[in-house]
Amino acid sequence: MAIKNNKRGYAFSFFSLFLVILIFFYAELQFEKDTFSSANNLEEYRIYSMNEEVIYFKDTYLLDLFDISAYKAMDVLVNESVSPIVYDLYKTNYTMLNELVKELISEGTLDSTPVPEMEGYTLKNLTDEYIEKTQDNYFMNTSFYVYDLVVYEEDPMTIDIQALIGFNFTSFDNVSSWVFNETVITSFQSYNLLDPSFHIIANTGSDTPRISPVELYAANLNWSLELFNITLQNQFTNIYVDRNYRYSIGSSYLNNLFNITHGSYKDVFAFYSFDYDEELLLPYDTSQVGNTLDFFGDTLFITSLENHSNLYDESSYNHTIISSPGISNASDCPWVSCVYLNDSQLDYLEIQNTGNFDSLKHVSSSIWFKLENKSGLQSIMSTGYQTATEDAFEILLLDDLSGIRINYRCNVGVDVMYDIYPDEELTNSYNHIYSHIDTENGSINVFINGVSSGRYSFNQNICTNVSFNQNIIFGANSSHSGLFVNGNFDEIALYSDKLSEEQIGRSYVNKKRLFVDYMDSIHGRGIYLNNGNYLNLTLNSTWEDFLQDNFTISFWFLPELPNATLMTYDTELSLGYNQSGILLSDNNIGNTLFFENVSVVPNRYNHLVLTRNGSAIDVYLNKKKSPNAVGSTPSSQGNGGEITFGSSTYPSLGVQSNNFSGVFDEILFINRTLSEFDIQRQYYNFESESKGCCNYLTLINPTIHGYNDPSYRENVSYSSHLFFNNIFRNQDINITLYSMRNITTYDTSEDYYNFLVDNCMMIAYNIYGYASDGNGFTRINEGEDDLLQCSWLIKEGYY
Amino acid sequence: MMDLIFSFVILIVALGIASIYYSEVSNDDGLYEFTQDSLNRITTTSINSLNSPEIRDLFVQGKINNIENSIAQQVSIFYENGDLELARNITRIYFENTEGNQYFMNISLINTTNSYSLYSSPVIRVSYEESKVSYAMSREVIAFTNRSQIIGPYTFQIILWQ
Numbered sequence: 001m002a003i004k005n006n007k008r009g010y011a012f013s014f015f016s017l018f019l020v021i022l023i024f025f026y027a028e029l030q031f032e033k034d035t036f037s038s039a040n041n042l043e044e045y046r047i048y049s050m051n052e053e054v055i056y057f058k059d060t061y062l063l064d065l066f067d068i069s070a071y072k073a074m075d076v077l078v079n080e081s082v083s084p085i086v087y088d089l090y091k092t093n094y095t096m097l098n099e100l101v102k103e104l105i106s107e108g109t110l111d112s113t114p115v116p117e118m119e120g121y122t123l124k125n126l127t128d129e130y131i132e133k134t135q136d137n138y139f140m141n142t143s144f145y146v147y148d149l150v151v152y153e154e155d156p157m158t159i160d161i162q163a164l165i166g167f168n169f170t171s172f173d174n175v176s177s178w179v180f181n182e183t184v185i186t187s188f189q190s191y192n193l194l195d196p197s198f199h200i201i202a203n204t205g206s207d208t209p210r211i212s213p214v215e216l217y218a219a220n221l222n223w224s225l226e227l228f229n230i231t232l233q234n235q236f237t238n239i240y241v242d243r244n245y246r247y248s249i250g251s252s253y254l255n256n257l258f259n260i261t262h263g264s265y266k267d268v269f270a271f272y273s274f275d276y277d278e279e280l281l282l283p284y285d286t287s288q289v290g291n292t293l294d295f296f297g298d299t300l301f302i303t304s305l306e307n308h309s310n311l312y313d314e315s316s317y318n319h320t321i322i323s324s325p326g327i328s329n330a331s332d333c334p335w336v337s338c339v340y341l342n343d344s345q346l347d348y349l350e351i352q353n354t355g356n357f358d359s360l361k362h363v364s365s366s367i368w369f370k371l372e373n374k375s376g377l378q379s380i381m382s383t384g385y386q387t388a389t390e391d392a393f394e395i396l397l398l399d400d401l402s403g404i405r406i407n408y409r410c411n412v413g414v415d416v417m418y419d420i421y422p423d424e425e426l427t428n429s430y431n432h433i434y435s436h437i438d439t440e441n442g443s444i445n446v447f448i449n450g451v452s453s454g455r456y457s458f459n460q461n462i463c464t465n466v467s468f469n470q471n472i473i474f475g476a477n478s479s480h481s482g483l484f485v486n487g488n489f490d491e492i493a494l495y496s497d498k499l500s501e502e503q504i505g506r507s508y509v510n511k512k513r514l515f516v517d518y519m520d521s522i523h524g525r526g527i528y529l530n531n532g533n534y535l536n537l538t539l540n541s542t543w544e545d546f547l548q549d550n551f552t553i554s555f556w557f558l559p560e561l562p563n564a565t566l567m568t569y570d571t572e573l574s575l576g577y578n579q580s581g582i583l584l585s586d587n588n589i590g591n592t593l594f595f596e597n598v599s600v601v602p603n604r605y606n607h608l609v610l611t612r613n614g615s616a617i618d619v620y621l622n623k624k625k626s627p628n629a630v631g632s633t634p635s636s637q638g639n640g641g642e643i644t645f646g647s648s649t650y651p652s653l654g655v656q657s658n659n660f661s662g663v664f665d666e667i668l669f670i671n672r673t674l675s676e677f678d679i680q681r682q683y684y685n686f687e688s689e690s691k692g693c694c695n696y697l698t699l700i701n702p703t704i705h706g707y708n709d710p711s712y713r714e715n716v717s718y719s720s721h722l723f724f725n726n727i728f729r730n731q732d733i734n735i736t737l738y739s740m741r742n743i744t745t746y747d748t749s750e751d752y753y754n755f756l757v758d759n760c761m762m763i764a765y766n767i768y769g770y771a772s773d774g775n776g777f778t779r780i781n782e783g784e785d786d787l788l789q790c791s792w793l794i795k796e797g798y799y
Numbered sequence: 800m801m802d803l804i805f806s807f808v809i810l811i812v813a814l815g816i817a818s819i820y821y822s823e824v825s826n827d828d829g830l831y832e833f834t835q836d837s838l839n840r841i842t843t844t845s846i847n848s849l850n851s852p853e854i855r856d857l858f859v860q861g862k863i864n865n866i867e868n869s870i871a872q873q874v875s876i877f878y879e880n881g882d883l884e885l886a887r888n889i890t891r892i893y894f895e896n897t898e899g900n901q902y903f904m905n906i907s908l909i910n911t912t913n914s915y916s917l918y919s920s921p922v923i924r925v926s927y928e929e930s931k932v933s934y935a936m937s938r939e940v941i942a943f944t945n946r947s948q949i950i951g952p953y954t955f956q957i958i959l960w961q
Contacts, residue, residue, distance in 0.1 A: 045831050052835055060843055071946045129952050130939045137937055
């Protein structure tokens, strides 16, 4: 059979083979490409994995080890401090304490001497294995170094340690590296640590008790006689009471370590923390003087309208509120109580204008109202729209609650009227209106019931600021002749600034008047000063001789400007700062002194302390003492006078022309000269909730713990009366508020009773006792009544 | 006609072989990210956030004392105490619902001398040795029962393959 040469078949076959080769060639190309990109991916993956490991090391692994190492270092330090040589290194030098703890953590040595107990507990020891493994796993070198370290306390039973750690991670091939500094903080409770008051001070040696792991918040515990007895039986050294108990004479772990036998509030004459101001209205003194600061800020007028017969302005501006005779209290109010205005009686409310509504860049108002649905206009607020010839503003309710009308006039001739019909209709229940005149942007902004409801423009080149010269009327027009309302008003406030949307929302949700001058600070809340706002303290008779004797004034501040006045005392003394340092002007010196070794850190919290000791005045900034103390006293004024914070123009001896802009916090007036060590402690404990004080109730069996030594007996209070006295003497009696010195058996119901009385009184003075006007608190009066009240509470089973 | 069919068959076979070859070597379907994520989670997620009834029971029984420990730290504590079953269980609780069908997983705790398997995928259709793509990652974990007893560091190793 002859083979037929099929040319077409050859062609097909060759073509097929060619296509097959093409397919494989294409696949190979793709594979090569993927191999190449896979290699790239693997490199990317490797760097990503290294980065994840860096994050894990600094955020998790090292942080855990830092906690362990720091805890061990504190215990070792207390143990080693039995030696006076060691204890002398830091007992009056807080900065040295920080250095020694850092040395223990980093090197395992104490003043360059190796401490065997730290073997295996230094950060280096603890991380050795990790670093070795990461070298193997990630081909990466790891190193770190502890820089600044600070020991402080947030509450009496906690030790906080903050450190700046520098990290350096570098891959073997030097392609990737991570170099950065990061602040780490560990916070551990003092459970199971050696109690320094026993180990170092009482030198109890191997019998030293460790701080019990069963420390109890006594105030929060349901005490029973049985529990009381168990507590004693188990020798629990410390029973902490209330971490916010700031006024006791108790001691904290660090106070025990430094053998400080008085609270940090010893001799504190006045203290303004600003933490509870909004609840208690205006900056109030949380110490015993009870002097309220006047605060001239952005809250120009504020009232809760709680009693129509006793209306008052809660701001420091003290505007008089006039009301028409028929006005009465309402029963249905958004917040506590409010007033009812009756149109048939031609009722109205009127704020007497004392002049602080002049030349304002911003004016805003917040008002709650519940008005009847009726035809015709009703006046919610009027600032002289009918009677003034210059600036005026008016908020009216339109027919049948259909909307809001805004009338604004400035500089005669510019007159705008806007009607607002909100998406959510006004109801015949309570409504909230917020208005804001903004002359910087030429706009009026209105929020109705928490929602932005309108923004209207005017010519800001003509209306450059707002001045209201007439009284401000609520519930009628400005001539008291019409536009009367029938309904309730509550929680009225006027501001010289705009409110943020968050503040407007908060005011709406809480249905409450709002001070706008506070902001979060490193110490809870501080007070914000801007645009010439200032704090003013009139020294009443309780301040007699305060500034003529030894004293300390300290405060924290966050400056926004490069220079400004901080504090003045009449024309006697003025304190300010500029970029070169702190400035002090004293009329006895006759010129202004510069403290140049210190500089204010802008936009960060700074701690400033002014002390007088005899004739010497020292300034400390951020714990650094100025080397050039000056001899002077602000004494020629005699008693009385005014201290002002934040104003350069009030009174006249300003060292800087700028008013202060920024935050003030923790203003302390102390009736003695704080030592450099005291000031270091105050500075390092800036985070402390106990503000460097530290307070707890200690239950001690002194026979066992060495407190039967006569030198300690002096420092122990034995009865409720003594506890009471200690509180008010605020003197040297110190660490133990309650002692079981005389207990011989565990079945001592009388002691138990006394314990309950003490505990009750501690709570009474802590939580209930220090409100300046008792507003919002159950006030327990000073004196014997407290004891009687606590006795009664216990007897009745309430406590 | 036969030639046409023959050529067509060759083409189809070539395409099939190329596509199988290509797909086998080029796709890991996010396996790397999953491995890294698994390692991060087991070493940083706290016991508390597991919100599991079994974990709560262990806490009530006093087997778990610090719910802020990471899963890996708690596993280390169980391992150190000889509670191997608990160590395995707590790992299982965390991982049993997180695997995709296409992945297979093995988690081990390695101390200086031993490797202890904490978790393996319940069904393994492809053995590790036969896998086309695999990733292995490890990380050191240190734990504490109290501040004076340090446990570890142990190495946690996660191997994923498909």
